Amino acid sequence: MPSDLKEIGIRAKKAEPELRTLKTEQKNEALMKAAEELVNQSSEILAANEQDINAARENGMKPGMIDRLRLSKERIESMAEGLRQVAALEDPIGEVIGMKRRPNGLLIGQQRVPLGVIGIIYESRPNVTADAFALCFKTGNAVILKGGSDAIRSNTAIVKILRTSLAEVNVTADAIQLIESTDRETTAAFMKMNDYVDVLIPRGGAGLIRAVVNNSTIPVIETGTGNCHIFVDESADIQMAVDIIFNAKTQRIGVCNACESLVVHDKIRERLLPALKKRLDEKQVELRGDESACSTIPGIKPAGEDDWGREYLDYILSIKTVSSLEEAIAHINRYNTGHSEAIITENYENAQRFLNEVDAAAVYVNASTRFTDGFEFGFGAEIGISTQKLHARGPMGTLALTSTKYIIYGNGQIR
Amino acid sequence: MPSDLKEIGIRAKKAEPELRTLKTEQKNEALMKAAEELVNQSSEILAANEQDINAARENGMKPGMIDRLRLSKERIESMAEGLRQVAALEDPIGEVIGMKRRPNGLLIGQQRVPLGVIGIIYESRPNVTADAFALCFKTGNAVILKGGSDAIRSNTAIVKILRTSLAEVNVTADAIQLIESTDRETTAAFMKMNDYVDVLIPRGGAGLIRAVVNNSTIPVIETGTGNCHIFVDESADIQMAVDIIFNAKTQRIGVCNACESLVVHDKIRERLLPALKKRLDEKQVELRGDESACSTIPGIKPAGEDDWGREYLDYILSIKTVSSLEEAIAHINRYNTGHSEAIITENYENAQRFLNEVDAAAVYVNASTRFTDGFEFGFGAEIGISTQKLHARGPMGTLALTSTKYIIYGNGQIR
Numbered sequence: 001m002p003s004d005l006k007e008i009g010i011r012a013k014k015a016e017p018e019l020r021t022l023k024t025e026q027k028n029e030a031l032m033k034a035a036e037e038l039v040n041q042s043s044e045i046l047a048a049n050e051q052d053i054n055a056a057r058e059n060g061m062k063p064g065m066i067d068r069l070r071l072s073k074e075r076i077e078s079m080a081e082g083l084r085q086v087a088a089l090e091d092p093i094g095e096v097i098g099m100k101r102r103p104n105g106l107l108i109g110q111q112r113v114p115l116g117v118i119g120i121i122y123e124s125r126p127n128v129t130a131d132a133f134a135l136c137f138k139t140g141n142a143v144i145l146k147g148g149s150d151a152i153r154s155n156t157a158i159v160k161i162l163r164t165s166l167a168e169v170n171v172t173a174d175a176i177q178l179i180e181s182t183d184r185e186t187t188a189a190f191m192k193m194n195d196y197v198d199v200l201i202p203r204g205g206a207g208l209i210r211a212v213v214n215n216s217t218i219p220v221i222e223t224g225t226g227n228c229h230i231f232v233d234e235s236a237d238i239q240m241a242v243d244i245i246f247n248a249k250t251q252r253i254g255v256c257n258a259c260e261s262l263v264v265h266d267k268i269r270e271r272l273l274p275a276l277k278k279r280l281d282e283k284q285v286e287l288r289g290d291e292s293a294c295s296t297i298p299g300i301k302p303a304g305e306d307d308w309g310r311e312y313l314d315y316i317l318s319i320k321t322v323s324s325l326e327e328a329i330a331h332i333n334r335y336n337t338g339h340s341e342a343i344i345t346e347n348y349e350n351a352q353r354f355l356n357e358v359d360a361a362a363v364y365v366n367a368s369t370r371f372t373d374g375f376e377f378g379f380g381a382e383i384g385i386s387t388q389k390l391h392a393r394g395p396m397g398t399l400a401l402t403s404t405k406y407i408i409y410g411n412g413q414i415r
Numbered sequence: 416m417p418s419d420l421k422e423i424g425i426r427a428k429k430a431e432p433e434l435r436t437l438k439t440e441q442k443n444e445a446l447m448k449a450a451e452e453l454v455n456q457s458s459e460i461l462a463a464n465e466q467d468i469n470a471a472r473e474n475g476m477k478p479g480m481i482d483r484l485r486l487s488k489e490r491i492e493s494m495a496e497g498l499r500q501v502a503a504l505e506d507p508i509g510e511v512i513g514m515k516r517r518p519n520g521l522l523i524g525q526q527r528v529p530l531g532v533i534g535i536i537y538e539s540r541p542n543v544t545a546d547a548f549a550l551c552f553k554t555g556n557a558v559i560l561k562g563g564s565d566a567i568r569s570n571t572a573i574v575k576i577l578r579t580s581l582a583e584v585n586v587t588a589d590a591i592q593l594i595e596s597t598d599r600e601t602t603a604a605f606m607k608m609n610d611y612v613d614v615l616i617p618r619g620g621a622g623l624i625r626a627v628v629n630n631s632t633i634p635v636i637e638t639g640t641g642n643c644h645i646f647v648d649e650s651a652d653i654q655m656a657v658d659i660i661f662n663a664k665t666q667r668i669g670v671c672n673a674c675e676s677l678v679v680h681d682k683i684r685e686r687l688l689p690a691l692k693k694r695l696d697e698k699q700v701e702l703r704g705d706e707s708a709c710s711t712i713p714g715i716k717p718a719g720e721d722d723w724g725r726e727y728l729d730y731i732l733s734i735k736t737v738s739s740l741e742e743a744i745a746h747i748n749r750y751n752t753g754h755s756e757a758i759i760t761e762n763y764e765n766a767q768r769f770l771n772e773v774d775a776a777a778v779y780v781n782a783s784t785r786f787t788d789g790f791e792f793g794f795g796a797e798i799g800i801s802t803q804k805l806h807a808r809g810p811m812g813t814l815a816l817t818s819t820k821y822i823i824y825g826n827g828q829i830r
Contacts, residue, residue, distance in 0.1 A: 017748065021772060094771075102793055106782055111770070115804050194628070198804050213609070214632050219805045240827045247829035333432065355526070355822045356509075357436060367521055367825025376830070377821070378517055389530050389613050389818035390634045391806040403804035406792070407770045410782025412655045414662035415791070 001189045008177050009196025012117040012142040015174035019140050020114050024091040026171060027138055031087035034165040035080035038130065041161050042076045048157035049126065056150050069124045069151055079130040079158075082381075086134035089380045092398050093140045096407065104413050110404040114140035116198035118401065119190060121146045121212055123204035126154040132203075133162055133176045135383050139401040142175055144197060146190055148204075149182035156180065191216040203384055206311075221396070224387030226256035226339030227311045228369045231328045231354070233345035234267040240366060241272055241344040242279050245317075248342070248368040250283045254313050256385060257340050257372040261308065261318045263328045266292065269321055273297045285315045292321035308335045325350050329357050336360055338387040340369040361387055361394035416604045423592050424611025427532040427557040430589035434555050435529050439506040441586060442553055446502035449580040450495035453545065456576050457491045463572035464541065471565050484539045484566055494545040494573075497796075501549035504795045507813050508555045511822065519828050525819040529555035531613035533816065534605060536561045536627055538619035541569035547618075548577055548591045550798050554816040557590055559612065561605055563619075564597035571595065606631040618799055621726075636815070639802030641671035641754030642726045643784040646743045646769070648760035649682040655781060656687055656759040657694050660732075663757070663783040665698045669728050671800060672755050672787040676723065676733040678743045681707065684736055688712045700730045707736035723750045740765050744772050751775055753802040755784035776802055776809035 001009075038045070049071040056066055092112050099109025118141045122128045129145060136143035147155040155178055163173035179186060191200060194217055201221045202212035213220055230248060232241045248259035264272060273296045277287065287293070288303040300319075307318040308331070322328045332341050342364035343354040351365045362372040372395060374382025379397025386392045392400035453460070464486040471481055507527050514524025533556045537543045544560060551558035562570040570593055578588035594601060606615060609632055616636045617627035628635055645663060647656045663674035679687060688711045692702065702708075703718040715734075722733040723746070737743045747756050757779035758769040766780045777787040787810060789797025794812025801807045807815035 016774075017745075017772065020774070100793070102791070106786060108792055113774075113804075116774075217629050219634065219803060221805075237827075243827065243829055251830055351824075357432065359431075359435070359528075359531075360820060362821040362823060364823045365825060367823055367828040368830055370830045371521060371823065371828065372821075376517070377523055378515070388634060389528075390636075393818050394821045403808050405775060406777040406787075406809045408777060408779045408782055408786065409766075410780060412652075412658065413782040413786065414658055415666055415783055415785045 001193065002181070002186060004181070005179065005186060005189055005193070006196075008144055008179060009117075009193050011174040012144055012177060013196055015142045015172045016116055018172050019137075019142055019175055022140060022171065026169070027091065027140075028087040030166050030169045030171045031083045031134060031137065033169050034130075034162050035083040035087075037161050037165045038076055038080045038083070038158070042073060045076055045154065045157045045161070046071060046073070048153040052151055052153045061150065065124065069126065069154070071126060071154060075127060079127050082131050083134045086138050086381055089138060089398060091138065092402055097404065105411060106413055107409040109407055111407050112402050113405050115401055115403050117142045117144060117196060119144045119146065119193070119197040119200040119218065121187065121190070121200065121202045121204075121208065122148065123208060124148040124150040126151045126158060128203060129155050129158045129178075130162065132383065135381055135398060135401055137175050139398050141401055142177075144177050144179065144190075146179045146187060147182075152180065152182055188215060191218060194218050201384060221384070221386055221391060221400070222388040223384035223396075224256065224339060225311045225337050226258070226385075226387070227260050227309060227335060227337045228257060228340045228342075229261045229263050229332045229336060230259050230342045230344065230369065231263040231332065232265060232268055232272055233325065233328075233343055233347060233350050234265040235347040235350070236268060236272070236344040237346060238268075238271055238275060242276050244342070244344060244366070244368050245276060246279050248370050249280065249285060249317050250315065251368075251370055253315055255370075256311075257369050258313070259317065259369050260310065260312050261320065261335070263320045263322055263331055264293070265328070266321050266323045269293070269296050273319070280317065283315055285317055287317055287319055289319040290321055293319040311337070325353060329354065333357075333359050339385065340364065340372040342367060342369050361385065416608065417596070417601060419596070420594065420601060420604055420608070421611075423559055423594060424532075424608050426589040427559055427592060428611055430557045430587045431531055433587050434552075434557055434590055437555060437586065441584070442506065442555075443502040445581050445584045445586045446498045446549060446552065448584050449545075449577050450498040450502075452576050452580045453491055453495045453498070453573070457488060460491055460569065460572045460576070461486060461488070463568040467566055467568045476565065480539065484541065484569070486541060486569060490542060494542050497546050498549045501553050501796055504553060504813060506553065507817055512819065520826065521828055522824040524822055526822045527817050528820050530816055530818050532557045532559060532611060534559045534561065534608070534612040534615040534633065536602065536605070536615065536617045536619075536623065537563065538623060539563040539565040541566045541573060543618060544570050544573045544593075545577065547798065550796055550813060550816055552590050554813050556816055557592075559592050559594065559605075561594045561602060562597075567595065567597055603630060606633060609633050616799060636799070636801055636807060636811070637803040638799035638811075639671065639754060640726045640752050641673070641800075641802070642675050642724060642750060642752045643672060643755045643757075644676045644678050644747045644751060645674050645757045645759065645784065646678040646747065647680060647683055647687055648740065648743075648758055648762060648765050649680040650762040650765070651683060651687070651759040652761060653683075653686055653690060657691050659757070659759060659781070659783050660691060661694050663785050664695065664700060664732050665730065666783075666785055668730055670785075671726075672784050673728070674732065674784050675725065675727050676735065676750070678735045678737055678746055679708070680743070681736050681738045684708070684711050688734070695732065698730055700732055702732055702734060704734040705736055708734040726752070740768060744769065748772075748774050754800065755779065755787040757782060757784050776800065
């Protein structure tokens with residue numbers, strides 16, 4: 001392990017006891033101070049960001065990516081507002097859950113505690129730096145950030161301001177540390193720092209997430225891709241189905257909770273598809289259908305086997321026809337990525353069966369998959385959307401960054 | 416991946432939908448049937464076990480290990496009784512937690528669901544085979560077992576009976592599968608079966624657990640070693656301290672919740688240590704003390720730096736003297752393995768600080784660390800004791816083998 005990386009690990013572990021026992025008011029004061037300083041010192045951040053953008057242009061980065069990298073006065077204000085919102089959230093640390101007395105008199109409960117040290121590996125969006133810090137800090141964790149090399153100057157400027165703000169309110173600056181080397185060796189070593197890091201959260205594209213899952217020896221929370229389906233049952237309200245599919249497919253195409261595939265019951269196909277095509281044409285959505293779908297709306301492309309597993313993140317929708325609810329559920333459970341799945345139906349029994357039998361982080365009846373989001377679920381914040389089943393599943397708010405410990409009050413009990 | 420291993424993975428995934436939706440009564444009927452058949456066919460199990468034991472003897476296995484491998488009529492009855500107890504437990508699957516209505520009318524709750532496919536890698540105790548099956552099955556999971564080569568014949572016999580019992584009550588036999596190859600390549604490939612296995616739980620010694628953590632790409636629940644401390648505060652009741660330490664050290668020495676190290680406040684040292692030594696002498700416990708402890712009870716061995724981190728699993732206890740609660744907490748947080756830690760005190764403030772500041776799965780006031788156990792905590796069963804912070808921490812009962820999914824009832828909501 002490179003010695004600077006080890007040093008960062010040691011500092012984080014050293015900060016842990018202080019952070020674990022910080023009072024809620026101290027945490028909120030620090031978050032408000034950090035918000036203020038990000039705005040006050042926005043010109044420093046913007047200058048650093050300008051350098052990142054110039055370098056990215058020289059390296060031939062695509063305009064879409066450059067947009068994700070770019071900061072502005074407004075984006076910095078929005079980062080600061082994010083910190084203020086996290087300050088306003090309830091502090092989950094210290095709560096004791098389910099305390100019960102055992103027959104031998106022991107009083108046993110679970111106290112909510114921080115995870116400890118959280119590692120976050122992310123790509124070129126520098127706003128993640130402040131967002132991730134805020135949630136980790138509010139939950140009493142130290143965070144070690146490893147951002148992309150494209151955003152290194154922006155991230156360094158943001159982290160410097162956050163650290164100074166912490167120190168000004170007498171909180172250890174090591175609550176947040178940034179790994180400044182951006183080479184692969186450092187990233188590889190970071191993923192094996194089990195002695196210093198309790199959990200690793202990758203945020204970014206499928207390639208990054210796969211690399212972290214395959215290489216990390218630290219427990220990982222997989223945030224993921226979404227191949228989300230909407231199944232239109234034979235009893236569906238056609239207008240509701242069209243509205244929901246239009247929303248889930250086109251409201252924002254590049255997000256993991258967008259709809260990528262329509263599954264349609266054979267008995268409603270002829271009523272639904274022409275109306276749906278008309279609506280999706282407003283946004284020039286390309287349709288790719290199976291044989292049955294193609295015969296209903298002539299002129300659309302045929303879908304190949306590889307379409308069923310695709311997360312397009314584009315104005316493209318695949319269409320699969322099925323002849324029963326069972327077939328729909330089997331298709332979805334085979335091709336989904338465990339993210340968000342919906343049924344549109346007026347049939348009570350089918351709604352309940354779909355909810356019970358579809359295996360995904362979020363399963364909807366008669367609503368858009370686009371609601372799978374920490375803010376929409378009422379958590380007030382989000383560190384990502386987990387598509388794994390361990391620890392946290394679905395949108396992750398503050399609770400996902402906590403653990404529990406058993407606390408036991410006795411009066412001399414022995415076995 | 417060896418083809419037989421892949422075949423096992425495919426079968427487990429195929430069994431998943433059936434297991435996920437099994438009714439509680441079906442699960443309990445299967446468990447009761449399996450208990451009955453284990454007893455009925457105990458002679459087959461004992462014959463296979465005899466072959467394992469003969470082979471182990473020929474391979475020069477130590478008597479203590481042979482004892483762990485050995486089955487008897489009584490041990491098989493006790494395995495069967497374990498199955499019956501799990502049948503009697505509440506079924507956690509299907510429960511919906513915290514359903515709330517959002518301002519837009521969406522009704523959002525979390526439904527408890529199985530994890531899916533659980534892999535268990537364990538060493539030579541064949542009773543784990545039935546225990547692990549029972550808990551995984553009750554929680555609607557498929558389980559793939561990889562036991563030690565020493566117990567392969569016993570495990571094969573037990574799994575055969577369990578599978579037949581399942582089939583007899585019309586439940587898929589693939590709820591339990593045993594990997595019969597015991598070579599290293601198979602184990603290595605098993606730990607990378609992310610497409611088929613949702614979580615891996617190693618059960619065994621520190622070496623096995625470390626190997627799984629380092630090599631698995633599947634999420635692991637680390638069950639662990641315990642370097643458990645008892646801190647005797649200056650205000651402690653001497654008799655209570657002696658009773659608790661004697662119990663935690665000597666009631667069963669080979670277990671992870673046994674006390675390995677005593678931390679004693681300097682101001683109570685002279686009253687506590689001679690009385691404690693007298694009591695521990697009944698079991699010939701070897702004491703290894705720091706300078707201060709050695710000066711109080713002359714003739715004991717001096718402790719070296721490496722004693723503080725040792726899990727002896729033997730009649731040995733290290734003794735560290737401290738001059739404050741802070742020093743005790745810092746020592747414990749430095750050397751513990753995140754398992755079980757206790758304070759003996761009559762001081763309210765110190766009890767609360769110890770509970771808040773010690774970082775471990777279970778933190779006790781005035782009780783023996785030996786209570787860290789699923790049965791003692793009232794879970795009715797235990798799949799192991801987690802010493803990690805992610806997903807489950809401390810004794811793991813049925814809930815640790817479940818996940819949740821969000822279920823959302825809408826009536827046409829879009830964003």
